[in-house]
Amino acid sequence: MNSLSELLSVAIVLLAVLVFVAGTVALIRLPDVLSRLHAISKIDNLGFGLLVLGLILIQPAWIDGVKLFGIWILVLVSSAATGQLIARHAVREEPR
Amino acid sequence: MMIWSVIDILICALVVALAMAALYAPALRQRVMFFIAFGLVVAITWARLHAPDLALAEAIIGAGLTGAMLLMSLDHTSDMPREPASYGLRIGSAAMGGVLILGLMMIVSSLYPIHDGAPTLAVSxxxxxxxxxxxxxxxxxxxxxxxxxxxxxxxxxxxxxxxxxxxxxxxxxxxxxxxxxxxxxxxxxxxxxxxxxxxxxxxxxxxxxxxxxxxxxxxxxxxxxxxxxxxxxxxxxxxxxxxxxxxxxxxxxxxxxxxxxxxxxxxxxxxxxxxxxxxxxxxxxxxxxxxxxxxxxxxxxxxxxxxxxxxxxx
Amino acid sequence: MSTILIVVVIVPLLASLTCLMLPRLSDRLSLGTGLVQLITGGLLIQSLASGISHFHELGGWSPGLGIALRADALAGALVLLCAIVSLAATVYARRYFTCVETRYRFWPLWWLLSTAIYALLLSADLFNLYVTLELLGLSAAALCTIGAAKTEALRSALRYLMLGLVGSLLFLAGVSMVYAEYGTLSLMALAGQIAQTPATLVALLLLSSGLLVKCALVPLHFWLPAAHGSAPAPVSAVLSALVVKVAFYLLLRLWFELFSPVMTSLFATLIGGLGAIAVIWGSLRALTAARLKLLAAYSTLSQMGYLFVFIPVLAALPDEETRQLGFGALVLFALSHGIAKAALFLGIGVIQLQVGHDRIDQLAGSAQRFPIAFFAIGLAGVALVGLPPSGAFLAKWSLISNSLLTGQWWWMVVTLTGTLLAAAYFIRVLGAGFVTLGPEAPVKGVGVSLQAPALVLACLATFGLGLGAASLWDVLAMGSAGGQL
Amino acid sequence: MGSSPLLYAVTGALIFGIGLLASLRDEALLARIIAINISGVGVFLMLVSFAYRGFELAPDPIPHALVLTGIVVAVAASGLALALEKRLAELPKSKTHKEDSP
Incomplete structure (x- = not known):
């Protein structure tokens, strides 16, 4: 009953979950701010990207796929900006 | 259909956990962060309970605006004075509160099954x-x-x-x-x-x-x-x-x-x-x-x- | 489909919006709105006295679906009380706030508070009552910080706001449980259906505790003295006279109309007991209060206690006829306390404005300098203590005779001790005020229009309600006040 | 399948209780505002789960409108409380001697 696209999307979403878990573990274990930042941005662009790709495959209407893709772009833009700000703040904190 | 009750249990557990974290985390800054996360998970709960309007409102107002206000007022709030009330008082109030909450939860569950009132039928x-x-x-x-x-x-x-x-x-x-x-x-x-x-x-x-x-x-x-x-x-x-x-x-x-x-x-x-x-x-x-x-x-x-x-x- | 209810509720809302848009006109506009509200309140009471009951389905939807406004004799009497007190306070506020900018900031919030009070008195929908309670709490807290608010005023306003939120949350939880069980929010539809089930009992407890926080019954009272004591005079007058009373009105509505099958005599006696504690404890704290406003705030606590002492007496009254009279006495007491307490606060405001402080021990010579204001305070004292010419005397008399009739003699003891204590703390104020200063003291008089509202209210409380009490009783009897009472 | 709304209603009651208890504790204002907001969400959760009619049927719209009103009222009240506290923090710590007449 589940066609090829459903199988594919399940696989991709599972992959995304894997990335989320890996990112969270990294977030907890990594020592300093900058490397943690690296982990979080991985979750955003790779993990979330895979999740969105998986969901796009099973969307009945193509317009929903475009909306999902738009959401991913927005998440990328905001996470890049915030990542940069946190990094600048962290670097300024470091020498003290 | 079993899968949905698993999801429901997960969402409820997450909501209660984040609520406890937002109320009892040691530092104020952590509480605000947990509160914003709590708002977002509640938005997901509204979506699950077929209330998309509320999911929108909760995400924008509950987590977004309220979270932004709390973050902005963090800088002029001194961190909490650390003198917890006497041990007995805390245990007593927690126990009494716990009993009241349990009673409320039982009463709420006794309200089910909920049937549509006259106004709901009139609306449709x-x-x-x-x-x-x-x-x-x-x-x-x-x-x-x-x-x-x-x-x-x-x-x-x-x-x-x-x-x-x-x-x-x-x-x-x-x-x-x-x-x-x-x-x-x-x-x-x-x-x-x-x-x-x-x-x-x-x-x-x-x-x-x-x-x-x-x-x-x-x-x-x-x-x-x-x-x-x-x-x-x-x-x-x-x-x-x-x-x-x-x-x-x-x-x-x-x-x-x-x-x-x-x-x-x-x-x-x-x-x-x-x-x-x-x-x-x-x-x-x-x-x-x-x-x-x-x-x-x-x-x-x-x-x-x-x-x-x-x-x-x- | 009576439109008078709409006039009562919408005129203050429009006044608030217009005062915000055209601040320069706001002074004259506020006087006009106060007068219009008084006339409308009078017309409402008059039509209620002739037996017409007022009803307005908003949006034209049947009450089950939409929200309905409703006015019976009880609501009509309180609407008139609010109209009288807010007109007097409006005239007073115009002179009290000398700085023009403060007045421009004051009026919009002032009329939003009035809108909340009128909307709450007339609303016949449970969730609508929650929204009006929130509007009441927010605008009252905002008004406490008008003018050059000191840290103390801000802190007590903040505590007042937070407790108001806790109260509203409890009320909302009760509303949600009632909706879950009965499927409707309209008071009229609910009045018939409420049955004796555990869930309804819990809903009643939640609704009542939310409202008890708002009318500061003893265990939940600590926010009131600070909030009423530190707010500007016209605001604390309305807070003590109206806001606290409106929450009590809602309790009456719930206990005697909606949840009457669930109301056990044990619950009523418990409430009466808490009221008795409030009467005694409030008067004792008033005796030792250092400032006039604190004294007035503690006196509000104790007078509200009397209203709760009425509850077990009314619940135990056997036949319908005496119950109607007893209920009339309760309303009379609420009206006379409202007007007298407003007069007291407005009088105190005059002294504080001129002398710069309201400490009782340094009140010497104030009877000389502000004869009208101090006479108004004395007259208000007569009404608050319940001496013969005032309506409060008739109400306390009926309370005492009813408590003896129902064999609950202890309520009589509470009333008498409360009255004696009230007399004591008023004599303390009058004594301090009548000490005359030496001839060389600067006798700087005060404008009459600042002292006039207090005097008019005081006279109304003592003579107006005292002599006019009979007409109040038959209005209440005609309008079948409080529904099944 | 009818059990899931009951689970949400009970969670709502739990959160309402916990939030209310926490808001009565003597803490920094921010913590108490968070507690009151959480307790409010608890009541809203109860209301919305009372409105849920299962997968196929449309839910009852009235509680949704009530909760929307509740959310907006909650943010208004929290905003006023935070602004009051900001003002309190800005005022000089010493008691201002200018009496209350404006």
């Missing part, structure tokens, strides 16, 4: 007369319009109370080119989606409150980036901004009284148009009020009016 029957096809908007702006009007009055009283208190928060915007760029992308998009939400409110989840809150979040982004170049909102236009929503609502409500009908009884064929009119005016006012609620003070020193001389003869 008379939906067509309300002028909009989305039931929640019909209840909000037609069947229970008096609640919504009073709610605008509540927002107005909070905004007026805040305006009388003191100067607004200084924009801490370090106008780095980065945040400028982000704002340049976000603000037009937010304004566009506010209009979309407003228009969609008549036939799908959306409406004046969510649209107004999105506009207010655009104002929050502008405040954070510290754009000074924007034209200053004059005193008169600030007052007009706050007034246009409630005044239009009351005016449209009073019209039917002229030909003997009840207050807020829109003529059936004009109902859809009138609701759209009220919603657009309300969106503008709600955006203004929520921005003032976020700013926590008046943007102009001599609110509410520029006096030629303070002791102006009456």
């Amino acid at each position: 029957q008379r939906q067509v007369e309300s002028g909009v096809s989305h039931p929640v908007t019909a209840v909000l702006l037609n069947f229970r319009a008096w609640d919504t009007l009073l709610e605008l009055a509540v927002l107005l009283s909070a905004a007026l109370g805040i305006l009388n208190l003191g100067p607004a928060r200084r924009s801490c915007g370090h106008a780095a080119s980065l945040t400028d760029g982000l704002a340049r992308v976000l603000v037009p998009l937010l304004i566009l989606s506010a209009g979309y939400l407003l228009w969609k409110g008549a036939f799908a989840p959306g409406g004046a409150f969510q649209a107004g809150a999105v506009l207010a979040s655009a104002a929050v982004v502008i405040h954070l980036t510290g754009w000074e170049k924007l034209p200053r909102v004059g005193l008169r236009s600030l007052r007009l901004l706050l007034l246009v929503g409630p005044t239009l609502f009351v005016a449209v409500g009073l019209l039917p009284l002229l030909n003997g009908q009840a207050f807020l009884q829109y003529p059936v064929e004009l109902a859809g148009l009138l609701i759209l009119l009220i919603e657009s005016a309300a969106m503008v006012s709600i955006a203004g009020m929520l921005t003032l609620v976020y700013l926590g003070g008046h943007p102009h020193a001599n609110w509410p009016i520029e006096l030629v001389n303070p002791k102006e003869p009456m």
Whole structure:
């Protein structure tokens, strides 16, 4: 009953979950701010990207796929900006 | 169908865990972060319980605006004095509270199964007369319009109370080119989606409150980036901004009284148009009020009016 | 479909919006609105006295679906009380706030508070009551910080706001449980259906505790003295006279109309007991209060206690006829306390404005300097203590005779001790005030229009309600006050 | 399948209780505002789960309108409380001697 696209999307979403878990573990274990930042941005662009790709495959209407893709772009833009700000703040904190 | 109850249990466990974390985390800053996460998970809960309007509102207002306000007021709040009450008192109150909460939970579960009351059936029957096809908007702006009007009055009283208190928060915007760029992308998009939400409110989840809150979040982004170049909102236009929503609502409500009908009884064929009119005016006012609620003070020193001389003869 | 209810509720809302839009006109506009409200309140009471009951389905929807406004004799009497007190306070506020800018900031919030009070008195929908309670709490807290608010005023306003939120949350939880069980929010539809089930009992407890926080019954009272004591005079007058009373009105509505099958005599006696504690404890704290406003705030606590002492007496009254009279006495007491307490606060405000402080021990010579204001305070004292010419005397008399009739003699003891204590703390104030200063003291008089409202209210409380009490009783009897009472 | 709304209603009651208890504790204002907001979400959760009619049927729109009103009222009240506290923090710690007449 589940066609090829459903199988594919399940696989991709599972992959995304894997990335989320890996990112969270990294977030907890990594020592300093900058490397943690690296982990979080991985979750955003790779993990979330895979999740969105998986969901796009099973969307009945193509317009929903475009909306999902738009959401991913927005998440990328905001996470890049915030990542940069946190990094600048962290670097300024470091020498003290 | 088993999968859904697993998801339900997960969501409820997550909501309770985040609530406990937001209430009992050691530092204030952590509590605010947990509270914002709590707001987002609650938005997912509303979506799960087939309440998309509330998911929108919770995400924008509950997690977004309230979270932003809490973050901004973190800097002038000293961290909590660490003198916990005596051990016995804490255990006693926790035990007593626990018993009360358990009792409430049992009573709530005894209310099920819930069956539709007369008003719910009446809403679905008379939906067509309300002028909009989305039931929640019909209840909000037609069947229970008096609640919504009073709610605008509540927002107005909070905004007026805040305006009388003191100067607004200084924009801490370090106008780095980065945040400028982000704002340049976000603000037009937010304004566009506010209009979309407003228009969609008549036939799908959306409406004046969510649209107004999105506009207010655009104002929050502008405040954070510290754009000074924007034209200053004059005193008169600030007052007009706050007034246009409630005044239009009351005016449209009073019209039917002229030909003997009840207050807020829109003529059936004009109902859809009138609701759209009220919603657009309300969106503008709600955006203004929520921005003032976020700013926590008046943007102009001599609110509410520029006096030629303070002791102006009456 | 009576439109008078709409006039009562919408005029203050429009006044608030217009005062915000055209601040320069706000002074004259506020006087006009106060007068219009008084006239409308009078018309409402008059039509209620002739047996017409007022009903307005908002939006034209049947009450089950939409929200309805409703006025019976009880609501009509309180609407008139609010109209009288807010007109007097409006005239007073116009002179009290000398700085023009403060007045421009004051009026919009002032009329939003009035809108909340009128909307709450007339509303016949449970969730609508929650929204009006929130509007009441927010605008009252915002008004406490008008003018050059000191840190103490801000802190007590903040505590008042937070407790108001806790109260509203409890009320909302009760509303949600009632909706879950009965599927409707309209008071009229609910009045018939409420049955004796555990869930309804819990809903009643939640609704009542939310409202008890708002009318500061003893265990939940600590926010009231600070809030009423530190707010500007016209605001604390309305807070003590109206806001607290409106929450009590809602309790009456719930206990005697909606949840009457669930109301056990044990619950009523418990409430009466808490009221008795409030009467005694409030008067004792008033005796030792250092400032006039604190004394007035503690006196509000104890006078509200009397209203709760009425509850077990009314619940135990056997036949319908005496119950009607007893209920009339309760309303009379509420009206006379409202007007007298407003007069007291407005009088105190005059002294504080001129002398700069309201410490009782340094009140010497104030009877000389502000004869009208101090006479008004004395007259208000007569009404608050319940001496013969005042309506309160008739109400306390009826309370005492009813408590003896129902064999609950202890309520009589509470009333008498409360009255003696009240007399004591008023004599303390009058004594301090009548000490004359030496001839060379600067006798700087005060404008009459600042002292007039207090005097008019005081006279109304003592003579007006005292002599006019009979007409109040038959209005209440005609309008079948409080429904099944 | 009818069990899931009951689970949400009970969670709502739990959160309402916990939030209310926490809001009565003597803590920094921010913590108490968070507690009151959480307790409010608890009541809203109860209301919305009372409105849920299962997968196929549309839910009852009235509680949704009530909760939307509740959310907006909650943010207005929290905003006023935070602004009051900001003002309190800005005022000089010493008691201002200018009496209360404006």
